[in-house]
Amino acid sequence: MTDDRQAAMRGGAPAPIVTETFDAAPGRGAMLEYAGICKTFPGAGRTVVALHQVTFTVRRGEFLSLVGPSGCGKTTLLRITNGLEVADEGTLALEGSVLSGGSQDMAYVFQDINLLPWRSVVKNVELGLEARRVPKAERRERAMGVLELVGLADVANAPPYTLSGGMQQRVGVARALAVQPKVLLMDEPFGQLDNFTREALQVDIAELWEKLGTTIVFVTHDVDEAIFLSDRIALFLPDPGRLTEIIDVDLPRPRTGYDVRAHRHAIELRSYIVDHLGVGARRPR
Amino acid sequence: MSAAASGPRRQAAPHRRVPLADRRITAIVAPLAVASAILGAWEITGLFVNQVLISSPQGVASSLYDMLRRGTINGALWISVRELYLGLAIGLAAGVVLGIVLGRYALLDSIFSPFVNAANATPLNVLIPLLILWVGISAEARVLFVVLISFFPVLLNTAGGLRNVSRGYVEVGQVLGLSERQLLRKVILPGAVPYMFAGIRLGSALGVIGMIVGEMEVSNVGVGYLLNFYGEGFQTGNLLGLVLIAALIGMLNVMVVRGVQKRWFGWIDVAR
Numbered sequence: 001m002t003d004d005r006q007a008a009m010r011g012g013a014p015a016p017i018v019t020e021t022f023d024a025a026p027g028r029g030a031m032l033e034y035a036g037i038c039k040t041f042p043g044a045g046r047t048v049v050a051l052h053q054v055t056f057t058v059r060r061g062e063f064l065s066l067v068g069p070s071g072c073g074k075t076t077l078l079r080i081t082n083g084l085e086v087a088d089e090g091t092l093a094l095e096g097s098v099l100s101g102g103s104q105d106m107a108y109v110f111q112d113i114n115l116l117p118w119r120s121v122v123k124n125v126e127l128g129l130e131a132r133r134v135p136k137a138e139r140r141e142r143a144m145g146v147l148e149l150v151g152l153a154d155v156a157n158a159p160p161y162t163l164s165g166g167m168q169q170r171v172g173v174a175r176a177l178a179v180q181p182k183v184l185l186m187d188e189p190f191g192q193l194d195n196f197t198r199e200a201l202q203v204d205i206a207e208l209w210e211k212l213g214t215t216i217v218f219v220t221h222d223v224d225e226a227i228f229l230s231d232r233i234a235l236f237l238p239d240p241g242r243l244t245e246i247i248d249v250d251l252p253r254p255r256t257g258y259d260v261r262a263h264r265h266a267i268e269l270r271s272y273i274v275d276h277l278g279v280g281a282r283r284p285r
Numbered sequence: 286m287s288a289a290a291s292g293p294r295r296q297a298a299p300h301r302r303v304p305l306a307d308r309r310i311t312a313i314v315a316p317l318a319v320a321s322a323i324l325g326a327w328e329i330t331g332l333f334v335n336q337v338l339i340s341s342p343q344g345v346a347s348s349l350y351d352m353l354r355r356g357t358i359n360g361a362l363w364i365s366v367r368e369l370y371l372g373l374a375i376g377l378a379a380g381v382v383l384g385i386v387l388g389r390y391a392l393l394d395s396i397f398s399p400f401v402n403a404a405n406a407t408p409l410n411v412l413i414p415l416l417i418l419w420v421g422i423s424a425e426a427r428v429l430f431v432v433l434i435s436f437f438p439v440l441l442n443t444a445g446g447l448r449n450v451s452r453g454y455v456e457v458g459q460v461l462g463l464s465e466r467q468l469l470r471k472v473i474l475p476g477a478v479p480y481m482f483a484g485i486r487l488g489s490a491l492g493v494i495g496m497i498v499g500e501m502e503v504s505n506v507g508v509g510y511l512l513n514f515y516g517e518g519f520q521t522g523n524l525l526g527l528v529l530i531a532a533l534i535g536m537l538n539v540m541v542v543r544g545v546q547k548r549w550f551g552w553i554d555v556a557r
Contacts, residue, residue, distance in 0.1 A: 082460050108460040117552040118475045127471065128461035161555055179461065221352035 037090035049240030065226035073241025107176035115160035122156035181248035287400030372431025384443025427499035434495035437486035446480025489538035
């Protein structure tokens, strides 16, 4: 990390950073393996290196957050993961098999929830099941099941735009969970919500994760959110967008917001991350 | 989201908030007030100007009453309306269907859009002599003209609508694994419906213009022909009475389209 920072200060391109792929704990093999992912967006004025040589592994069943300032490529990485963008270089493997263009085993939760306004809440949740040709009756049953899980079964037939922002994002989560994904990709899902709603949804998503055991890759720029939710946090820096470090969050579960914030380890983590991202992100001119 | 976005804005200017009932009354009273002001000014001006030039609200009203009572315009009206709605049915449907095709296939769009834009920018009455050559001075020519004039706004709006469906909606469909066909049917087409309605509203009003112009140029029947007839006979009251009827038909069309949208596609007004 320090070398890299010095390299950045000298203005040269930093050497590719190879974060070791972790040896899997027993029974927790690799779910997603990123190897040498590169992505460049050619622009009119300047070319943006969104991702430079990103290599790491997401373990089966873990909650991993990607954290970093704007422009560090974390959202781009998530979009590459589900085939919304194509990497210029590098490979991505899900459970050992190399992917090209997403997979039906992953689901995506957007920051802009984009529930389809011409469909009722439950029909929105059914959309992914329609893609998988699930028969109608089973579709409805499964959709109602996940709506119950997120506590919204009673508004199943309402139009989505009558729901509050927090409720809409619960539907967004339900829509993703309905397809029973192995990996849930969440792109700043609570970024547009007010503080109270966001904290409530953080607790809910933590509970859901513990209940379902789904692997979650979670993009956020909210450090506290990342610490509260994650097993591990991957730190990203911009210009070029790169992974600098993955740190463990050794906090007991289940967590509550209050416990976590007061925990000594959490405080240390927080200042470490803020220092790392805040100072390191500043680019020498 | 939309509720959250509009809520604070409304609260930011509490002095401008009008209770719902008041707003409804305003929506009726204000246009009536404007209309009576115009009619009043017209009536007064009529006192000083030759009646042949502008007639008067009273003159128009009594002409209209006479025409309707004696049934002199019933036949013309029936012909006009029949041709109008036949033409609209064809023009609007063709506009939606071909709009979907052009909006869907970028290649076809790039081939045809120069011609579509050229045709759309052409004052279509220049084609009337051609239409007469093709199908003669006939109902077909007039229907065809209504088709032509109502077709382009629907075509352009529908094609543009398909291409402008919110990227977010499309990505939702993509990450959920919808096939191309499912994406079209379940996301892109419904997402383009608001644009289609905008085109249909335009087209259904323009169709009335097509009806009148077509009849003025191509016939000895219908409201357009009577307009010519009364104009040449200096019967300004009758003339303006017919203009009023044409305007009402156009208004009715737009109201029906709005009604359909509100009844079956209510999300369009609320969801954005």
